[in-house]
Amino acid sequence: MKLYKVQIKVICQDLHEYKPNEFFDIAIFQQSLCHLKNPEEVLDNLYDNVNTLLIVDFIAKKEATNFPNWKLKTRTKKEFMNLIQGAGYKLKSFKKISTPQSIIQSAKFWLENIEKLDPVKVYGHIASLKNLCCFILDRNLEVMYMPWFIGVFYAEKDS
């Protein structure tokens, strides 16, 4: 495998306070927009300097839902489309990502590893993940019963 030296500039900042002062071809939100308190504000701040958006996120099958333990909100496809359009971008493509039918294997993996931890360390996000794994395994739950799926939106500036 050939390794290339690529210089990457990392900005460590709350996205709500970030307004780029240089130009970018694309902004990629990889399962991160769902965590933002105000994605409208974030997209507005990007608009002047960002040509295209790629958003990979949880899409609610029926209705938007808040998951406070994960500081996460799922939105419907329509809500994402309104968000993108409202920010001045035009949706060019949408794709549903096919995920494996079974998440049982993943739940087993995480639970097995969480159980190796000192119990005092199992709080917050780790405790939420443990509960989710138990929930999935107790019910033998499959992805098709989940209230969301993963989708990819690609949008360009509407000019």
Ligand SMILES: C[S@@+](CC[C@H](N)C(=O)[O-])C[C@H]1O[C@@H](n2cnc3c(N)ncnc32)[C@H](O)[C@@H]1O
């Ligand atoms: C589920 S992780 C996804 C990380 C990465 N994109 C990936 O696919 O592995 C969500 C990320 O969103 C970041 N995030 C959440 N709210 C943010 C905010 N207000 N400003 C900047 N980053 C934020 C978190 O720090 C975290 O790294």
